[in-house]
Amino acid sequence: MKKVFATIITIGDELLIGQVIDTNSAWIAQELNKIGVPVKHRVAVGDVYEDIWNTLDEESKQADIILITGGLGPTADDITKPLLCEYFGGKMIMHQPTLDYITDLFENILKRPMIDRNRKQAEVPDVCTVLKNERGTAPGMLFEKNGKIFVALPGVPHEMKWIMSNHVLNIITQKFNTGFIEHRTLLTAGVGESFLAEMIKDFETTIPSHIKLAYLPNYGMVRLRLTGFSNDKKTLIHEIDTLFYTLKNLVKEFLVIDEDIPMEVVIGKLLNERKQTIATAESCTGGYIAHLLTSIPGSSSYYEGSVISYSYAVKENVLKVQNKTLNTAGAVSEETVKEMVMNVMQIMNTDYAIAVSGIMGPGGETAEKPIGTAWVAVASKNNIITQKFHFRFDRARNIQLTATNALNLMRQLIVDNR
């Protein structure tokens, strides 16, 4: 087994001025890891001929597989295709199957006139293998040079993903006898990275060198991930499973789940197993908890809905929070979230409910209720738990932290309710 490395090059000025966040690289890296190809480097360059050329030179010294995304769109700021043609010593030709496909797409599906720029998408260097793109008009292109492969893909995420899944991953698996990579990930909540590290420091010294441990903190939760590299799949799986079992026991007090899935999937699994339902009543999180829960396919089997009450009037008229409660305890109070959670559970006729109310900032704080104050209530038919949080960050992060902490409280209540 020869160790094979990949590098990801993303092309586009929009990446260098920060107008676009690169989500493609993360997805590509995940997929390559699954087939045993570690990514050594990720590089972003602008739409500058010389910079792209130099980056291709540099990266191909270090990696066997060079994946390039972006720079293939129909507009004039895209210079990648002619550059690749020159780099690999080809000339541009019209690729008839691609042209036929684009023509059919415009005539029969999009039902829009096809213009010259669309037609130009079917032109490719004659030294590449064309990778059909059934999600758009820019095809992928595969080049080979000195035993290395270069793949150019469009930057639009769903087009890039389709070509990767339907062509590129198979090609890589067939061409390279790649090694084997295995990951085990668990999710903890309610404990900091330093404290976790202290808990498992003796365990860390027992990990062999071909297995690595990583701490991945995110939104008040920490993932721990073991990654093993080997060409002996069976031994590696045994080793990593044994280590993972020990690790789970060491952190069991804070363990949410021993899989690499987000909190909202954990809750969905629990509710599906129990054939139970949930509703939410959100003030400060403004629909973010509902969005997380409904981002999961099939969530309609357990999620009924939400009342987002961004004003006193909606809290009172729709959620039936008592006027007295709002006027004495205030909208951000234990009393209010208790009424919100009980009432939404009744209105939507569910087994569980979550309610939140807080001050996410900037602005809106009072002396007793600073920015970042959030009251959370979670309830079942016979139990209600409330907790006050105080986050110290910006609006977006305060919203995310309130949501994940509310979901974790809900998870605990469902588990305890069995």
Added chain:
Amino acid sequence: MKKVFATIITIGDELLIGQVIDTNSAWIAQELNKIGVPVKHRVAVGDVYEDIWNTLDEESKQADIILITGGLGPTADDITKPLLCEYFGGKMIMHQPTLDYITDLFENILKRPMIDRNRKQAEVPDVCTVLKNERGTAPGMLFEKNGKIFVALPGVPHEMKWIMSNHVLNIITQKFNTGFIEHRTLLTAGVGESFLAEMIKDFETTIPSHIKLAYLPNYGMVRLRLTGFSNDKKTLIHEIDTLFYTLKNLVKEFLVIDEDIPMEVVIGKLLNERKQTIATAESCTGGYIAHLLTSIPGSSSYYEGSVISYSYAVKENVLKVQNKTLNTAGAVSEETVKEMVMNVMQIMNTDYAIAVSGIMGPGGETAEKPIGTAWVAVASKNNIITQKFHFRFDRARNIQLTATNALNLMRQLIVDNR
């Protein structure tokens, strides 16, 4: 004026296995552009000593400012700090002001015991300038070598941003006589990238070489951005404003706004100007529209709330959609979204409302209603507009596209309603 370039190096295995999406680089790039420092390269490397060292060598050949994020956390997978110490030929010392700050933080604010790992955060190479981090325990570090500056920052976004804003940007502005960069961005909706390009192809030939035009497609909308580079600020602003004026006129049919702000901010501005209010009733988008609207600080002055009705029962019992409508036309129909939008506007007593119902996939489709079907209704007191969409993507993207298209319909109705 010497042209100064920056490079951004992000460190961490989590970036190379795709477990984390890098949002830091985009933010840093935006801030550097604002002070006239273009970013030439962005590189991600793993927690591998040799790879980090080589990347520092390579990047410092190309750039004057090398910004490094990640790799400074308290846990054992972080190797960056000792590496930087060796790279710049220093030795590790305890930095007393940082230690005092961390000690105070644990004693008086976090009220948790301080452990050895926390204490270690105060150790720094003696050849760096320490940049205080008031958002966490890992300080920033600034090194100088051969007239270039290297800045190492923690990877936690809000900590990195605080140090950048409070230290690094000022230092760069003072040390380098940077040039001047000016951006003008407009947002279009309802038109594809190719078609826009065709509309403005003659205009493109008139743009001088120190000004660039970029197409930034995102969620069914396309941003057009002019970026100018010069050391003559006054002339550049005049040139770019003249070009921008022409560009706006060329695309006026599809123009949403001539600023670089998202659709939800556009709507917030319109409603604030008119002192009017809005509510939403969401089925398939599951709170995402509410989340977009409430992600904007101050949105409580115009946003009342939402009923998220993920089930027939909630549509009927809370949103008062007629049983007859749901049983004959179905939940995904023009009739249902019309009732949803009128009823939520009445229930929440607002000037406008948005309602959506659709099938985001995977699963749930019927012969007449394939995955990606979405009905949108927007209403004012005296007007109601409905539109059927059909998106062809995955769940997450179908939700995003439904939301942005619904917001754009709402924007048009508000504008026409003046």
